[in-house]
Amino acid sequence: MTDTIAEHADSTLYKGEPLVQMTNIGKTYGAIRALKGINLTVNAGEVTCVLGDNGAGKSTLIKIISGLHPHNEGTMKVDGKEVSFSSPRESLSHGIATVYQDLAVVSLMEVWRNFFLGSEMVSGKAPLAPMRINEMRRIADQELRKMGIVVKDINQPIGTLSGGQRQCVAIARAVYFGARVLILDEPTAALGVKQSGVVLKYTAAARDAGLGVVFITHNPHHAYLVGNHFVILKLGEAVLDKKRSEVQLDELTRQMAGGDELTELSHELQK
Amino acid sequence: MSTPVKTDPSPAAPSEASNRVSLGLSNRLLARPEIGALVAAIVIFIFFLIVAPAFRSAPAFFTVLYQASTIGIVAVGVGMLMIGGEFDLSAGVLVTTAGLFNAMFCYQLGINLWVGAILSLVLCLCIGFLNGYLVMRTGIPSFLITLGTFFILQGVNLGVTKLVTGSVSSPNINQMAGYDSLNWIFAAEFEIGSITLNITVIWWLLFVLLSAYVLQRTKIGNWIYAVGGNAASARAVGVPVTAVKIGLFMTVAFLGWFTGMHYLYNFNVLQAGNGVGNEFLYIIAAVVGGTLLTGGYGNAIGVALGAFIFGMTSLCIVYAGWDPNWFRAFLGVMLLLAVMVNLYVKKLSTTRKVG
Numbered sequence: 308m309t310d311t312i313a314e315h316a317d318s319t320l321y322k323g324e325p326l327v328q329m330t331n332i333g334k335t336y337g338a339i340r341a342l343k344g345i346n347l348t349v350n351a352g353e354v355t356c357v358l359g360d361n362g363a364g365k366s367t368l369i370k371i372i373s374g375l376h377p378h379n380e381g382t383m384k385v386d387g388k389e390v391s392f393s394s395p396r397e398s399l400s401h402g403i404a405t406v407y408q409d410l411a412v413v414s415l416m417e418v419w420r421n422f423f424l425g426s427e428m429v430s431g432k433a434p435l436a437p438m439r440i441n442e443m444r445r446i447a448d449q450e451l452r453k454m455g456i457v458v459k460d461i462n463q464p465i466g467t468l469s470g471g472q473r474q475c476v477a478i479a480r481a482v483y484f485g486a487r488v489l490i491l492d493e494p495t496a497a498l499g500v501k502q503s504g505v506v507l508k509y510t511a512a513a514r515d516a517g518l519g520v521v522f523i524t525h526n527p528h529h530a531y532l533v534g535n536h537f538v539i540l541k542l543g544e545a546v547l548d549k550k551r552s553e554v555q556l557d558e559l560t561r562q563m564a565g566g567d568e569l570t571e572l573s574h575e576l577q578k
Numbered sequence: 579m580s581t582p583v584k585t586d587p588s589p590a591a592p593s594e595a596s597n598r599v600s601l602g603l604s605n606r607l608l609a610r611p612e613i614g615a616l617v618a619a620i621v622i623f624i625f626f627l628i629v630a631p632a633f634r635s636a637p638a639f640f641t642v643l644y645q646a647s648t649i650g651i652v653a654v655g656v657g658m659l660m661i662g663g664e665f666d667l668s669a670g671v672l673v674t675t676a677g678l679f680n681a682m683f684c685y686q687l688g689i690n691l692w693v694g695a696i697l698s699l700v701l702c703l704c705i706g707f708l709n710g711y712l713v714m715r716t717g718i719p720s721f722l723i724t725l726g727t728f729f730i731l732q733g734v735n736l737g738v739t740k741l742v743t744g745s746v747s748s749p750n751i752n753q754m755a756g757y758d759s760l761n762w763i764f765a766a767e768f769e770i771g772s773i774t775l776n777i778t779v780i781w782w783l784l785f786v787l788l789s790a791y792v793l794q795r796t797k798i799g800n801w802i803y804a805v806g807g808n809a810a811s812a813r814a815v816g817v818p819v820t821a822v823k824i825g826l827f828m829t830v831a832f833l834g835w836f837t838g839m840h841y842l843y844n845f846n847v848l849q850a851g852n853g854v855g856n857e858f859l860y861i862i863a864a865v866v867g868g869t870l871l872t873g874g875y876g877n878a879i880g881v882a883l884g885a886f887i888f889g890m891t892s893l894c895i896v897y898a899g900w901d902p903n904w905f906r907a908f909l910g911v912m913l914l915l916a917v918m919v920n921l922y923v924k925k926l927s928t929t930r931k932v933g
């Protein structure tokens with residue numbers, strides 16, 4: 308798996324090169340402050356794990372990178388140039404692909420149309436050039452099989468698949484189209500053990516191929532299996548920001564569970 | 579754009595799902611939006627063959643096709659717009675605006691009709707753009723925005739025509755330069771044996787085929803279904819939602835202009851109050867043809883069948899010697915039935931997992 312990912316990843320990537328650099332990023336939704344003073348670097352060939360409680364601001368953070376919301380404060384650089392994406396299309400054109408937690412597929416459309424939506428294969432440059440439908444069907448089917456998902460009919464509306472299967476389609480397409488940066492927002496939350504394993508393998512393969520990966524999860528065990536760098540968010544601020552060499556799994560778990568609050572809680576419960 | 583990352587099949591991947599089934603033919607058919615309309619069209623066709631003897635001739639059939647084309651051309655655009663999740667209530671009066679502008683502008687200045695026709699096209703595209711821009715910019719439902727445009731155009735059609743001509747009809751333009759060529763393009767009639775084929779029927783079929791091609795085979799068609807089915811998800815994967823929707827409003831406006839040109843060069847004189855109410859006929863054609871009111875589902879063939887059913891019933895009620903007022907009641911029943919069939923078909927096609 309690793310070899311072929313390497314073949315198709317952007318060949319100009321070299322390990323350790325910063326792909327996305329966020330400095331002092333802040334974001335408010337009207338009166339609600341979702342993020343404050345975040346510094347985050349996504350390096351080529353590394354998995355950056357972002358952990359945190361519900362509402363900590365993880366999804367907000369990655370939506371800034373993927374162009375869904377612009378940031379209000381701080382600066383973001385992609386490939387060394389300062390940017391503020393105004394649409395996901397711009398982010399995609401930088402080779403950044405995202406699996407969103409809350410943005411599902413278009414349920415009335417066929418599986419293969421969903422897979423290629425926004426990145427359709429066409430023969431020719433004209434706006435009305437025909438799509439290469441058979442090829443798209445074949446590739447979508449093949450990419451899903453690699454994840455261990457075999458749909459009954461690649462032409463069936465995606466709304467007829469199970470929630471986890473739909474999630475797999477979203478992951479498979481991001482892996483297929485993300486050439487430089489892959490962002491996964493709680494990709495394993497809806498998945499079974501086997502598919503979770505496949506997603507983790509994909510994550511590792513993308514990392515080894517030189518892509519920068521942002522992996523968001525509530526599960527410190529999953530994070531520790533693949534992560535090179537760990538950031539824990541709490542109420543919009545980073546409370547932990549460490550390299551793998553500086554942190555142990557139990558520290559992550561403890562911080563995730565609330566750190567000192569947990570010790571307090573256990574005292575409380577023992578009473 | 580990004581280059582794809584490819585991976586080998588993971589060794590654990592099953593080569594074939596044990597529960598993989600190929601859906602039966604009947605289920606595949608049921609999942610198609612236009613099936614309800616096709617069945618309805620055949621039933622109504624046979625019904626009128628029986629009750630309306632005057633319908634049993636080739637000339638009558640071609641008159642029905644002509645009648646269908648006058649609604650069907652704009653309905654092609656309205657159907658695509660509805661698949662894209664939006665409405666246009668201004669399309670009916672826009673048709674009249676297009677013709678009135680062309681006639682009065684050229685008549686007053688005494689210039690070639692082609693100039694007015696092209697300026698009229700520009701005007702219509704601007705109105706379509708404005709509809710789309712306002713909907714996307716304000717987030718107000720298109721139903722309300724285009725209801726506003728509908729009233730504005732209706733008022734302007736009557737007001738300006740009265741100001742310019744002193745009456746509610748446009749001047750006769752059949753003696754002006756450019757008339758013959760425009761008349762041929764928009765309103766030519768071909769006598770073939772006993773039948774009369776109006777050129778709008780040919781245009782209608784061409785637009786239907788083009789729309790079917792765009793919707794099924796091009797990426798823009800993919801985007802139209804996506805923005806209607808789930809605009810937020812479509813945007814997240816890079817579909818230019820705003821551009822697609824504005825483009826759809828402009829497509830409707832273009833086809834409205836086209837039909838306006840037909841009326842002008844067919845009748846040479848237009849009544850400023852015309853077109854009111856036709857916006858509903860376009861929407862009914864689309865819905866009867868299997869288009870979902872909520873967007874994301876439907877196709878061009880279905881919309882064409884919807885327009886055909888409209889043409890057939892509106893004329894055959896006359897052929898059968900009935901009071902034409904029954905036509906509206908009939909249309910209402912068709913609409914209700916269609917909405918229910920659509921809901922049922924949609925449910926079947928999205929919940930069915932095994933054939």
Ligand SMILES: Nc1ncnc2c1ncn2[C@@H]1O[C@H](COP(=O)(O)OP(=O)(O)OP(=O)(O)O)[C@@H](O)[C@H]1O
Binds near residue numbers: 340360364366368
């Ligand atoms: N579109 C929005 N409008 C207003 N507030 C928002 C919006 N999106 C997120 N928020 C707020 O921003 C904060 C962070 O939300 P976010 O979705 O980033 O959390 P999260 O860390 O991804 O949580 P979870 O683990 O539940 O996915 C929350 O307080 C949320 O209410």
Ligand SMILES: [Mg+2]
Binds near residue numbers: 365366367408492
């Ligand atoms: Mg989240």
